[in-house]
Amino acid sequence: MAIEIDKEALEQACKAILETILFCLPTAYKGTVYLIGGPPEIIAKRITSGVNNGDGKTISWKLPDRSGYNPPGKPWIEYRDEPGRQLESIGWCVERQKSWTMKNPKEDSRKIRLQGEGLLKGSRHMEPVLVRKEDLYFGDKLSPEYPKNNEGKVLWHDSEYVVIGVINIHFIENSIEIGSPETKIIKKLSRSLGTELLSYQLKQRSLEAMNRLAEDKINSCRILSDSLRNTISKSGLIFSLIKLELGSLREQWETVLLKDMDQKEMKREAVHALDSIIKGIHETSGELGEGIIDAQNKFLHIFLPPERGEKWVRMQIEERWEKLFCKIPVDEIHTKEIRKRIDDLKRSLYLGKDQNILATFNEMPESLKREWVDLIYSNIDCVDFRFLENLIRILENTSLNLPYQVRSRKCLVRLKALAEIMGHLEEDTNIVLREVLNGNKDKVVSGILNKKKDHFRQGACSSAG
Numbered sequence: 001m002a003i004e005i006d007k008e009a010l011e012q013a014c015k016a017i018l019e020t021i022l023f024c025l026p027t028a029y030k031g032t033v034y035l036i037g038g039p040p041e042i043i044a045k046r047i048t049s050g051v052n053n054g055d056g057k058t059i060s061w062k063l064p065d066r067s068g069y070n071p072p073g074k075p076w077i078e079y080r081d082e083p084g085r086q087l088e089s090i091g092w093c094v095e096r097q098k099s100w101t102m103k104n105p106k107e108d109s110r111k112i113r114l115q116g117e118g119l120l121k122g123s124r125h126m127e128p129v130l131v132r133k134e135d136l137y138f139g140d141k142l143s144p145e146y147p148k149n150n151e152g153k154v155l156w157h158d159s160e161y162v163v164i165g166v167i168n169i170h171f172i173e174n175s176i177e178i179g180s181p182e183t184k185i186i187k188k189l190s191r192s193l194g195t196e197l198l199s200y201q202l203k204q205r206s207l208e209a210m211n212r213l214a215e216d217k218i219n220s221c222r223i224l225s226d227s228l229r230n231t232i233s234k235s236g237l238i239f240s241l242i243k244l245e246l247g248s249l250r251e252q253w254e255t256v257l258l259k260d261m262d263q264k265e266m267k268r269e270a271v272h273a274l275d276s277i278i279k280g281i282h283e284t285s286g287e288l289g290e291g292i293i294d295a296q297n298k299f300l301h302i303f304l305p306p307e308r309g310e311k312w313v314r315m316q317i318e319e320r321w322e323k324l325f326c327k328i329p330v331d332e333i334h335t336k337e338i339r340k341r342i343d344d345l346k347r348s349l350y351l352g353k354d355q356n357i358l359a360t361f362n363e364m365p366e367s368l369k370r371e372w373v374d375l376i377y378s379n380i381d382c383v384d385f386r387f388l389e390n391l392i393r394i395l396e397n398t399s400l401n402l403p404y405q406v407r408s409r410k411c412l413v414r415l416k417a418l419a420e421i422m423g424h425l426e427e428d429t430n431i432v433l434r435e436v437l438n439g440n441k442d443k444v445v446s447g448i449l450n451k452k453k454d455h456f457r458q459g460a461c462s463s464a465g
Helices: 007-024 087-098 181-215 217-235 237-259 262-280 282-299 306-327 332-348 368-375 385-395 407-435 441-462
Strands: 028-036 044-052 059-061 101-103 123-132 160-170
Touching: 007 028, 007 044, 007 059, 007 160, 007 407, 028 059, 044 306, 044 332, 087 123, 087 160, 160 181, 160 407, 181 237, 181 407, 237 368, 237 407, 262 282, 262 332, 306 332, 306 407, 385 407
Parallel strands: none
Antiparallel strands: 028 044, 028 160, 044 059, 101 123, 123 160
16 A cells, blocks of 8 residues: 555645755755555656756756656666666665765765766755554555565565655755755655645545445444544644644754853753763663663753753653662762753753843844744643744744744644644534434535535645645
């Protein structure tokens, strides 16, 4: 089984992702999205390919005239790694579910085939689009039969993910590195694309189930209730992505706000100091010490609201240190240093809303600055549309000047649209089930089905904007 959605919605979603990347990353000039089909063929097929026209506003969309990946695409047996065959980056991405960064094509051992595209030039980054098997195959009793690689091992056997697509971005030569910010942005957007395509597929399945409901009341109700229960439960993915984007906004804000402040390295210095103490007693700290180091370094890369962040530090770091104190004698000097550094970790959570620091930031109006800080440091427990509308509105203001402000706003616009669609879907589903089970199915079902079809088409187009 593979992603199966309306061709227009698929192309719109892929073009929207490429627009975000090509407009937001200055050295990126061309992009392509491949759809990876279901087993056993695992056909790789180009969906859309675009070139930035250089004006920051328009992209030319056109597939290359000649390419083995143009529709109908190329099956797995023809692009997997094999002795005597040119190694292909897309084969790496699909088989290993990992990205491939080519800084310099002359030095790269795994050159990308470019049938119909001329000479190989520039740098490349290819990112697989992953979705969980349980999300893609929910409700299916039998797992699909995956093909094997050249060594006879079953593809994705030990992974909880499947590859449903690959994003290929062309950069100016030597302008990217493995693990650079540009590649991290593409990785995050690949997750967003996977969630978006999965959502479209779930909605499409729901509409098909609702059509069956109109034909047979009892059987369709049973099928619809089972299918939509699973569909609506996936709306939690949208909220998780919203929280992830809020963390990214807090990180961007603190980078801008603290760039000239002494406190900008408070978190990192505290973690490095705590790591050094652990390493000094590593022989006796064992697994507990390794767990502390892992938690401390994880904290460097998460940006939680202050109250939630304090709870995280207390449970994941401070309590582990307390257990270490009970296991290993630690002298008073080191104990005081440890407690001081843990307090620094907690204090670092509040720097982005510290009034003294905020007073030094004069690049945006005070009222807007207060509203912005209140929003991004809020604790939200569910999708709040008014909250998202206010956040999107402020992200339109150029005085904020965040590194990835345009990309963040587009991402939140799409997530808000998806959340609204899922909310309408749940509401209308409850109405249909109630009315059909009460025997009032004809007009109610047909009316809501027509409404949902229109809403689905609009959702695909609006999320591309």
